[in-house]
Amino acid sequence: MQANQSIVEVAQKFNLDVTTVDMVKPDVYRLVTRTGEQHCLKRMGYPLDYLSWMDSALHDLRRQGFKSFAWRDPQAPQGKILFEMANPSDSPYILTPWLQGRHPDPTSSEDMIEVAKALSYFHLAGRAVRVSKKGEQNLLGKWPSMLKARFEVLQREVDKAKYWKGESELDLILRAHGDQLVERANKALEILKKSDYQATCKKAEREGTLCHGDSGPKNFVITAEGPSLIDFETLRIDLRVYDLFRLIRLASKKNGWDFSIAQTIVDSYCTVSELTSDEYGLLSVWLQFPGKACRILTRYERATGSKEKSEIIRKLKKAMSVEEKISPFLQKLTKYAKERCN
Template identity: 35%
Template sequence: MKPHVICQFLEHLFDLHCVQIDRIKPGVYRIVEKNGRVYGLKQMNFTRSRLEWMDASLAMVRKRGFTHYVWGTWHDLKQGSTAYLLMDWLPGVSPDPSNLLDLQKAAALLAMFHRAGCEPLVRGTGARVTFGTWKRQFQQGSVWLERARRENWPFLQGKSISLSAYRKMQKRAQLALDILQQEQYEKISRAQGVLCHGDSGPANFIMNKDDVRMIDFETLRIDLPSYDVFRMIRLAGKKNGWDLAAALAVVDGYERISPLSLSERQLVIAWLAYPAKLCKLLRAYGVATRGQRDALESRMAHLIKREEGLSHLVQQLRTQL
């Protein structure tokens, strides 16, 4: 969106007169108002009903006392078009994925968010509900993994991905399913979910000397708390080399507010074990042209190599959690 269009949009719908616009990344802008106040403007590619559900859900947790997040007001650029969210620009930095204290603080805030986001929850046509879907997702991924091995897809015939490394990913997928079975996931998933961030890595928290806040709620959903704990461990782990101490710091910080049951801990491990990224790439590979397959094979090889440390972390956590 061009700067003059943004200025007209902000003046017309928000009565805001901007003097500076900085493009941070596609769809995200830093806005400086005439009086010096700084805002963020973010493109929100969602239906109106989903955005209204986000509004209502975040208003619910605020009413229950959780105010440590950044949200704002959205309007359509023009009727029926893409919406943009205007919010305060919060100074600070994201938690350091290698700093155990930072991770503990972020995890504790996540637990507070879950406590405020317990039942009764906001439902409706725009609600995103994902709890109860894990087993089906894991099973579908396992089918793709087995199909590729059984049919000896071309990427398994080259040198970039060894069959032994691939089989390790299959074993991780089976471990994830085994844990769901052992922990009676289907029974648990019929229980009440909580409001989850959905992408709760360090990058979606902002820290300053006085406060920690959550940001970026595009992935907001109703699910089990274990999903958000998994996301924090995984996204931090990608940056800290799958460090066990960092993963345990997340669990420790979370449990300072809300203890996790043994089953909830095991469900965290199930998601860490499940090779979701690889399964997604396999689905794409299965329908790709020959020219597209080379790029996908390179991505799969890089992913399998990168997740060797994650496989080791899963084994460590099975004895620690």
Template identity: 30%
Template sequence: MMREFEIERQFDIKIEIIKANKGVYYLKTNKGERCLKRINYGPQKLLFVYGAKEHLIKNGFSSLDRYYLNSEGEPYALVNEDLYTLSEWLEGRECDFRNIDEVRIAAETLARMHEASKGYDPPENSKLKSDLGRWPHLMEKRTKSLDKMKDIIRKKSIKNDFDMLYLKSVEFYKEIGKKAISTLMDSNYYELCMLAEQEKGFCHHDFTYHNIILDDKGVTHVIDFDYCKREVRTFDISNFMIKVLKRVDWNLEFAKTIIDSYNSISELNKEEYKVLYAYLQFPQRYWRLANRYYYNEVNWGQNTFTNKLNSIIEEKEKFLAFLDAFKNEYKIQ
């Protein structure tokens, strides 16, 4: 149970109204509207995130959910061993990924964020979060785990609809996973990781519609930096592209708009396209859904899982056609 008076005491505020809202709390306080959020990781990681946001602000990227400090100068309150952060309540609406103009704005915003992230030295007592150099290993591990999940099904005496769908489709995704690993290994991935290490930038790692808030003054805010870490920027771009493309039937025009808009702020170099392609190729959504299902990571109903798997499989042909078109468009060898 959250003790409100502890939040009030540590942040030196008076709470007038508190309402749960999409995994956070809306607060009306004597100092204005605030967003209160319970954090499910430790203070060292939180200090990395706090430092990353402060670094962006210092470099001119200030449209984000900046943390307020408590009376001790820390960016959190500690209540019953739980950490809570307090930030400004940002009014606005979520970015519409089916609207090409809003997708363009989001891509430009991502490029500006990446530029502003360069030169980040995390606070001394924080925990450096990094995925640099890890993707060949992660892709291999996830591709192998597709077989492990197949073994889980084989041991079941009664197989349900999800199991049967998975068994029918898994070989295709395993093969495309192997192709993505081969693309990545044939790219300049490790050199780009070394460059990212030198530049000391970071990625948002969850740059999606509900973390991109457009207000009525035309300002685009980026929120929820909980997963931010050192990473090659093509990861963020591919992750964002996939979130958009799955909503627009893998339309190449949207992909080109994202790349053109990003390049208008911060141009990708030739070597980065192959790494971007490897990320797009990898069946991350398929692996993640199956992983959530077989390892009970998410408490969704059986039908929800089956429908989600069905929709991923149904877009297979469009996905493959997109990969071919993308490869030709950007002359990826």
């Protein structure tokens, strides 16, 4: 009750008369006002400069004609304030419209067609966004260093498992699967090295590029007007194929890595804006790289308690269970890309 009262007090700072507070997940609340309006109140643990940049970029996106997303509208009564705080030392809260609808079904071709098109329109509008660089998150040109750092964690843990002869659950998993993960990581890095990545980044910087950063099905809502994007904490300057990778990977996981859904996504995306041959290669870099395993191993290295480590091991086992399905998937992607580019 006390927690809800704190949320009501934050909502009042946005000039809302709230009657209902539902916690959707930690730090995210659905608010219902006395007049029946619904809003989403979200805690944002990010620097204020980044929050201001995000806000400016999304307003410019709206001015470019793309309106299928949930963010404050400064023209609306409750959209005039960017953020409020429960107290001066707390993280800021933002208020956005609560979209009436449902998350798209990753197993539905119809849903994935609509979502892929919406993502492509988002990227087209994002090319025209021009805002101050202050506070921006810019990852153009940084993929090689990012992936190399993740690979070093993977190689270190695999080497320890192989040469130290430990008998922990982690050791056993990495002795069984580690070489396969290292091989995939090396292949991804080699594709990146041979690609025109830096030239593609320079072109994107000249033309403009905006990336959602976490464009999986759960960050879309299918409304009566069509799909809308939500949750912009990962908004950044980056290549558009990273967003496409996120959508393909997260949808494919739900489909047992059946390539048909991935093909549906790319085909639909390209009806709005075609990919270049080099972009297909860069897309395959992220799909090839065992990023999930690397992130889990990074967490394991930092973990201290046995309970935390056990949970991390459970997630690693789950990640390993899909490894055998990825290689055939990637072979089909390579063939498909060649056919599209010929």
